[in-house]
Amino acid sequence: xxxxxxxxxxxxxxxxxxxxxxxxxxxxxxxxxxxxxxxxxxxxxxxxxxxxxxxxxxxxxxxxxxxxxxxxxxxxxxxxxxxxxxxxxxxxxxxxxxxxxxxxxxxxxxxxxxxxxxxxxxxxxxxxxxxxxxxxxxxxxxxxxxxxxxxxxxxxxxxxxxxxxxxxxxxxxxxxxxxxxxxxxxxxxxxxxxxxxxxxxxxxxxxxxxxxxxxxxxxxxxxxxxxxxxxxxxxxxxxxxxxxxxxxxxxxxxxxxxxxxxxxxxxxxxxxxxxxxxxxxxxxxxxxxxxxxxxxxxxxxxxxxxxxxxxxxxxx
Amino acid sequence: xxxxxxxxxxxxxxxxxxxxxxxxxxxxxxxxxxxxxxxxxxxxxxxxxxxxxxxxxxxxxxxxxxxxxxxxxxxxxxxxxxxxxxxxxxxxxxxxxxxxxxxxxxxxxxxxxxxxxxxxxxxxxxxxxxxxxxxxxxxxxxxxxxxxxxxxxxxxxxxxxxxxxxxxxxxxxxxxxxxxxxxxxxxxxxxxxxxxxxxxxxxxxxxxxxxxxxxxxxxxxxxxxxxxxxxxxxxxxxxxxxxxxxxxxxxxxxxxxxxxxxxxxxxxxxxxxxxxxxxxxxxxxxxxxxxxxxxxxxxxxxxxxxxxxxxxxxxxxxxxxxxxxxxxxxxxxxxxxxxxxxxxxxxxxxxxxxxxxxxxxxxxxxxxxxxxxxxxxxxxxxxxxxxxxxxxxxxxxxxxxxxxxxxxxxxxxxxxxxxxxxxxxxxxxxxxxxxxxxxxxxxxxxxxxxxxxxxxxxxxxxxxxxxxxxxxxxxxxxxxxxxxxxxxxxxxxxxxxxxxxxx
Numbered sequence: 001x002x003x004x005x006x007x008x009x010x011x012x013x014x015x016x017x018x019x020x021x022x023x024x025x026x027x028x029x030x031x032x033x034x035x036x037x038x039x040x041x042x043x044x045x046x047x048x049x050x051x052x053x054x055x056x057x058x059x060x061x062x063x064x065x066x067x068x069x070x071x072x073x074x075x076x077x078x079x080x081x082x083x084x085x086x087x088x089x090x091x092x093x094x095x096x097x098x099x100x101x102x103x104x105x106x107x108x109x110x111x112x113x114x115x116x117x118x119x120x121x122x123x124x125x126x127x128x129x130x131x132x133x134x135x136x137x138x139x140x141x142x143x144x145x146x147x148x149x150x151x152x153x154x155x156x157x158x159x160x161x162x163x164x165x166x167x168x169x170x171x172x173x174x175x176x177x178x179x180x181x182x183x184x185x186x187x188x189x190x191x192x193x194x195x196x197x198x199x200x201x202x203x204x205x206x207x208x209x210x211x212x213x214x215x216x217x218x219x220x221x222x223x224x225x226x227x228x229x230x231x232x233x234x235x236x237x238x239x240x241x242x243x244x245x246x247x248x249x250x251x252x253x254x255x256x257x258x259x260x261x262x263x264x265x266x267x268x269x270x271x272x273x274x275x276x277x278x279x280x281x282x283x284x285x286x287x288x289x290x291x292x293x294x295x296x297x298x299x300x301x302x303x304x305x306x307x308x309x310x311x312x313x314x315x316x
Numbered sequence: 317x318x319x320x321x322x323x324x325x326x327x328x329x330x331x332x333x334x335x336x337x338x339x340x341x342x343x344x345x346x347x348x349x350x351x352x353x354x355x356x357x358x359x360x361x362x363x364x365x366x367x368x369x370x371x372x373x374x375x376x377x378x379x380x381x382x383x384x385x386x387x388x389x390x391x392x393x394x395x396x397x398x399x400x401x402x403x404x405x406x407x408x409x410x411x412x413x414x415x416x417x418x419x420x421x422x423x424x425x426x427x428x429x430x431x432x433x434x435x436x437x438x439x440x441x442x443x444x445x446x447x448x449x450x451x452x453x454x455x456x457x458x459x460x461x462x463x464x465x466x467x468x469x470x471x472x473x474x475x476x477x478x479x480x481x482x483x484x485x486x487x488x489x490x491x492x493x494x495x496x497x498x499x500x501x502x503x504x505x506x507x508x509x510x511x512x513x514x515x516x517x518x519x520x521x522x523x524x525x526x527x528x529x530x531x532x533x534x535x536x537x538x539x540x541x542x543x544x545x546x547x548x549x550x551x552x553x554x555x556x557x558x559x560x561x562x563x564x565x566x567x568x569x570x571x572x573x574x575x576x577x578x579x580x581x582x583x584x585x586x587x588x589x590x591x592x593x594x595x596x597x598x599x600x601x602x603x604x605x606x607x608x609x610x611x612x613x614x615x616x617x618x619x620x621x622x623x624x625x626x627x628x629x630x631x632x633x634x635x636x637x638x639x640x641x642x643x644x645x646x647x648x649x650x651x652x653x654x655x656x657x658x659x660x661x662x663x664x665x666x667x668x669x670x671x672x673x674x675x676x677x678x679x680x681x682x683x684x685x686x687x688x689x690x691x692x693x694x695x696x697x698x699x700x701x702x703x704x705x706x707x708x709x710x711x712x713x714x715x716x717x718x719x720x721x722x723x724x725x726x727x728x729x730x731x732x733x734x735x736x737x738x739x740x741x742x743x744x745x746x747x748x749x750x751x752x753x754x755x756x757x758x759x760x761x762x763x764x765x766x767x768x769x770x771x772x773x774x775x776x777x778x779x780x781x782x783x784x785x786x787x788x789x790x791x792x793x794x795x796x797x798x799x800x801x802x803x804x805x806x807x808x809x810x811x812x813x814x815x816x817x818x819x
Contacts, residue, residue, distance in 0.1 A: 183688050183689060184684075184687045184688050184689065185647075185680045185681070185684045185687050185688075185689060186687060188673070188677060188680060188689065191666075191668075191669070192666050192669075192677055195666040195667060195668050195669070196662075196663065196665075196666060196667075198662055198663040199657070199662075199663045199664055199665065199666060200666075201642075201644070201663070202638065202655040202657060202663045202664075203655070203677050203678050203731065204642055204648070204651050204653075204654065204655075204678060204735075204737075205647075205677075206642075206643055206644055206645055206646055206647050206648075207644050208644040208645050209643075209644065209645040209646055209647065212645075258668075262666070262668050263668050
């Protein structure tokens with residue numbers, strides 16, 4: 001009973017519950033025929049939102065006003081440049097990855113430089129950086145669609161042990177993120193800053209350093225997601241990141257992370273990402289028109305947030 | 317201005333100021349036996365005060381004496397937990413801000429209360445609800461300009477400017493004029509809480525002159541000021557408060573500068589638990605800071621007090637000392653300073669966290685290996701401090717907000733004291749802490765100072781300041797006096813904080 005009580009108070013339970021309900025509703029319609037396919041597709045597509053969402057979650061944990069809107073353009077630039085550099089050559093996979101990560105680091109540094117040096121609110125600063133980065137992506141891409149190296153194209157679309165490879169990568173990153181948040185000094189620091197920046201400062205926490213690292217971390221995860229997504233979808237497209245702007249924020253909020261900061265939640269990101277994909281595929285299965293589908297998606301998200309919002313926060 | 321030469325005296329008998337007899341005019345507001353407490357703190361402990369027409373009551377006392385609380389009770393902002401309020405002879409069951417305003421009670425607050433984004437005229441409209449309706453701008457303009465001209469002749473403030481553009485002095489002038497303005501309900505009792513804090517001498521004199529006229533014409537004023545000369549020259553009666561009680565209430569003519577300072581001090585001298593003066597001449601200086609006024613310097617093992625009236629730069633000094641010794645960018649392995657917050661909500665507790673996490677956040681560096689927190693070491697240190705300063709909780713995993721204010725404060729002490737930082741900065745940390753806890757903390761501070769730790773202690777409580785080896789007195793953002801050893805007495809500190817500039 002106590003176990004049940006504890007679980008029902010965990011903020012992540014709602015997104016998992018919602019994901020399961022939608023998953024169940026979908027396989028009921030198809031008569032269980034495509035259960036495995038649906039689950040694997042959900043895990044594959046959710047994996048990208050999970051990777052981006054975790055980065056966004058770290059930034060949102062820093063407290064009110066902190067958000068990274070440069071995520072989509074970072075994904076696009078990293079994917080574009082990495083594919084161009086690798087140029088279908090399997091030997092260039094590691095340099096491509098390194099360049100993608102470097103782009104992430106660069107964007108993160110630029111973000112925080114604007115926030116700190118020019119004292120612009122993060123929402124504006126990251127949006128401006130987003131325009132710069134997107135322009136850079138357009139300039140490098142020039143309408144070319146370069147295919148990924150064959151090894152990467154196979155790897156990102158294949159399964160190991162019945163799990164999509166990208167989902168396994170997302171799981172590894174999630175465990176790492178959970179470890180950072182729960183076990184390390186850095187995790188304590190970002191939670192403290194998110195609860196009260198003045199108190200964090202007076203407790204001797206290097207506030208600027210911690211925020212800087214967090215923005216860089218978020219951008220690196222975004223560029224990693226862009227690298228994988230470009231390989232998965234057989235080439236980088238200029239609009240490949242755009243749906244991840246709202247997605248990255250939505251999965252954080254649905255997953256039970258406090259929007260006001262200070263309290264983050266890794267399992268919730270999984271539930272929310274799966275849910276976001278499954279809702280769309282459920283409505284597709286029902287054969288509804290595009291307009292109805294969007295409205296339904298919106299309504300369902302609102303209901304889940306309302307349900308999850310009624311919870312009492314427990315001690316941490 | 318000769319002291320006590322003004323004020324409409326004589327018509328009243330001052331021998332029993334709070335009693336009422338038939339031939340005297342009825343009090344505009346009378347508070348009888350009011351008690352107000354905030355948690356463990358008794359802000360008002362049975363105060364009886366009547367304000368009659370045609371008198372200017374000067375209200376003095378040290379910080380936390382209860383001046384602002386009694387003012388809030390009189391202007392209807394605060395309902396006393398016990399006691400009664402009567403106005404014009406009738407006991408009122410329901411008294412609030414609106415009831416007070418209808419009876420002509422006005423208040424000028426210490427913190428300026430105008431809306432900065434609105435113009436002077438628009439602010440006037442907000443204050444006077446009777447001004448509404450078509451053409452209110454014209455009426456409001458007339459009302460405020462008439463009042464500004466009367467209080468501050470030649471003020472030069474255009475009433476169509478937004479308040480945010482005005483200088484702090486001009487804002488205060490508008491606020492004062494606003495309180496004295498008449499639009500339907502004439503002001504009968506105006507409460508001026510530190511009205512001259514941003515005004516220069518000539519503006520202050522203009523205002524005090526107006527106050528005297530207003531009082532001579534039958535109005536009443538409660539004047540709170542830390543500048544004793546203003547009170548002595550303007551008030552007809554002076555009430556001294558201390559620890560939530562009225563300790564003296566006499567006509568202004570019976571007071572002198574000296575007697576006021578004495579009356580504000582302890583009536584009953586507290587037990588002197590100052591420790592023996594130690595010889596710290598040879599100890600090295602561990603922290604110093606320049607700035608306006610005298611330089612700040614603290615030696616190893618010393619307890620340095622920051623005294624003076626609240627908000628005169630003590631907290632800013634602590635922040636400066638903290639900022640100078642910490643980095644915003646890189647973590648430091650060996651902390652140089654640590655901080656105990658007084659304003660727990662603002663810069664103390666982390667509300668989402670457990671007691672343990674709140675306690676350990678200051679010393680995570682010692683409890684972690686390669687950035688990973690050692691949970692066992694953390695729990696052990698938590699249990700150790702729970703025992704040492706007796707944090708009253710079943711389980712350190714409970715949320716910090718489940719603790720009482722005093723116990724939260726103990727956690728903040730434990731957070732600071734459990735670090736290895738050689739200097740501890742304390743920002744009036746005993747606000748709202750009960751006596752027992754205070755004694756426990758004093759003992760810990762004494763022990764740790766003997767062990768070589770330096771404490772920089774800002775306190776608004778005299779008793780605590782007197783525990784210090786050396787005290788810096790602040791006034792208007794600068795250190796104006798330094799008292800050491802035997803010179804650290806209540807009288808000396810009060811004298812320096814009120815007359816620091818001349819001393």
